[in-house]
Amino acid sequence: MTSNESLPVAVVGAGPVGLAAAARLVVRGIEPLILERGASVGAALLEWGHVRVFSPWKYNIDDAARNLLDATGWAAPVPDHLPTGREIVEDYLLPLSGVPAIARGLRLGASVTAVARSGFDKVSSIGRDERPFVVRYSNGDGEHDAIVRAVIDASGTWGQPNPMGANGLPVRGERFSDRVSYGIPDVAGTRRADFIGKRTLVVGSGHSAINVALALMELQETDPRTEIFWALRHHGVDRLLGGGLNDQLPERGALGLAAKRAIVDGHLNMLTSFSVQGLTSEDGRVSIEAQAGGKPLRLGVDQVVVVTGFRPDFAFLRELRIEVDPAVEAPPALAPLIDPNLHSCGTVPPHGVEELGHPEKDFYIVGSKSYGRAPTFLMKTGYEQVRSVVAEIAGDHASARSVELVLPETGVCSAVVGSAPSGGCCGGPAPAAVDACCAADAVAKSAGKSGCGCPPSGGQSERVSEGV
Numbered sequence: 442m443t444s445n446e447s448l449p450v451a452v453v454g455a456g457p458v459g460l461a462a463a464a465r466l467v468v469r470g471i472e473p474l475i476l477e478r479g480a481s482v483g484a485a486l487l488e489w490g491h492v493r494v495f496s497p498w499k500y501n502i503d504d505a506a507r508n509l510l511d512a513t514g515w516a517a518p519v520p521d522h523l524p525t526g527r528e529i530v531e532d533y534l535l536p537l538s539g540v541p542a543i544a545r546g547l548r549l550g551a552s553v554t555a556v557a558r559s560g561f562d563k564v565s566s567i568g569r570d571e572r573p574f575v576v577r578y579s580n581g582d583g584e585h586d587a588i589v590r591a592v593i594d595a596s597g598t599w600g601q602p603n604p605m606g607a608n609g610l611p612v613r614g615e616r617f618s619d620r621v622s623y624g625i626p627d628v629a630g631t632r633r634a635d636f637i638g639k640r641t642l643v644v645g646s647g648h649s650a651i652n653v654a655l656a657l658m659e660l661q662e663t664d665p666r667t668e669i670f671w672a673l674r675h676h677g678v679d680r681l682l683g684g685g686l687n688d689q690l691p692e693r694g695a696l697g698l699a700a701k702r703a704i705v706d707g708h709l710n711m712l713t714s715f716s717v718q719g720l721t722s723e724d725g726r727v728s729i730e731a732q733a734g735g736k737p738l739r740l741g742v743d744q745v746v747v748v749t750g751f752r753p754d755f756a757f758l759r760e761l762r763i764e765v766d767p768a769v770e771a772p773p774a775l776a777p778l779i780d781p782n783l784h785s786c787g788t789v790p791p792h793g794v795e796e797l798g799h800p801e802k803d804f805y806i807v808g809s810k811s812y813g814r815a816p817t818f819l820m821k822t823g824y825e826q827v828r829s830v831v832a833e834i835a836g837d838h839a840s841a842r843s844v845e846l847v848l849p850e851t852g853v854c855s856a857v858v859g860s861a862p863s864g865g866c867c868g869g870p871a872p873a874a875v876d877a878c879c880a881a882d883a884v885a886k887s888a889g890k891s892g893c894g895c896p897p898s899g900g901q902s903e904r905v906s907e908g909v
């Protein structure tokens with residue numbers, strides 16, 4: 442054993458993937474040091490605790506975590522039940538964080554502010570790989586440095602919502618308006634008073650945007666004065682809502698179908714090919730200056746909800762040698778597998794340590810942060826990632842490289858028809874129809890079948906939708 446091997450492994454973030462990494466470390470006999478910025482494990486999930494997820498419990502629990510929990514007499518949730526974000530925390534992550542070997546290494550309220558190689562700045566190379574890491578974190582007691590043998594960054598992307606601008610920048614006035622919310626505010630619950638009987642603009646095109654729009658419709662039933670404008674950057678909604686019955690995660694497909702019905706019934710005002718230039722405050726409302734459908738638009742609203750996805754925070758990794766794809770901001774070997782420009786249905790082969798490595802040895806970004814700006818991450822993907830990464834850290838290279846994962850298929854596509862090069866979808870040619878996830882799927886559908894489900898070109902594969 443080298444001196445580093447007696448050190449703990451730092452896990453940044455105690456979300457589902459960070460805690461799964463901790464469970465894997467414990468099973469391998471390695472001490473985890475889990476640093477979580479929030480006051481609770483699953484802090485990000487608690488912020489969208491009111492949202493019911495579309496994958497049932499059987500996909501949301503890591504195998505190593507389950508084994509640790511089973512040994513405590515844990516009452517496992519019903520496998521086919523769809524939990525809310527809060528239930529995932531209360532019924533799974535909190536009990537897991539109470540497992541003694543995990544509890545011992547868990548630091549809540551500990552925000553990681555920097556990671557570096559101990560004694561080596563970014564430029565110093567000779568002997569670098571043998572040095573341990575220093576992880577700097579702040580908590581109520583001040584600033585601390587922990588010395589660890591490896592770092593697994595599972596800090597997610599929830600804290601970095603994308604702004605409203607189509608160019609990736611906040612539009613004029615966006616940052617100064619208290620009428621703009623990000624993420625998935627609880628519009629029908631804790632924030633009800635801000636939204637009932639009011640006019641809201643929802644900007645975004647993922648499942649989270651559908652969620653917000655549907656929650657606003659609940660308010661509309663109580664108070665018909667509640668008005669909903671839903672703005673998309675795309676020119677149409679077919680692809681967004683296309684999963685429907687084809688999605689093997691029925692709740693995810695049902696969301697699309699419910700939104701489709703609402704549009705047909707006139708409960709949602711759709712604005713397509715939408716881009717905002719600026720916001721101004723006028724008489725207690727927000728005045729939106731935008732383009733929609735190729736025409737200038739001025740719209741006065743009471744609230745704006747921006748649901749345009751998230752981006753990773755690399756600031757605290759400044760002293761590490763990390764490498765990410767310039768567009769997707771995922772590790773270069775992973776990026777082409779999840780790039781929404783190339784993969785119309787987000788088909789992703791199973792992946793692990795080979796795809797997740799960085800030039801900085803023993804440093805890994807996992808979980809939703811590993812997907813960078815791609816919106817298609819699922820917990821089960823992250824569980825396989827950390828199984829592989831922890832095996833590698835433990836020196837079990839064969840297990841680290843034997844990655845496998847099967848996820849339910851989806852009929853949802855997210856790329857512009859015909860934009861994907863051959864091989865971009867399901868290992869086959871580009872999609873040929875708006876509701877297809879690959880050409881083979883389109884052919885099956887045009888023959889009146891439910892679709893081919895885009896069978897993998899070889900081995901197992903996972904399929905994900907346009908995401909959240």
Ligand SMILES: Cc1cc2nc3c(=O)[nH]c(=O)nc-3n(C[C@H](O)[C@H](O)[C@H](O)COP(=O)(O)OP(=O)(O)OC[C@H]3O[C@@H](n4cnc5c(N)ncnc54)[C@H](O)[C@@H]3O)c2cc1C
Pocket residue numbers: 453454455456457458459476477478479482483484485486489492494495496551552553554595596597598599600625649757807808809810818819820821823909
């Ligand atoms: C509304 C919504 C619905 C979703 N539904 C599904 C679904 O049905 N099925 C599915 O599989 N996936 C779903 N996802 C996607 C994904 O699985 C979740 O986002 C999941 O929470 C990702 O887990 P994670 O551990 O990677 O990151 P997170 O859950 O975001 O956890 C990251 C943790 O790191 C902490 N942190 C951040 N920065 C620091 C720092 N500097 N120092 C210390 N701690 C830090 C955060 O506080 C947080 O607790 C959904 C996501 C959203 C937003």
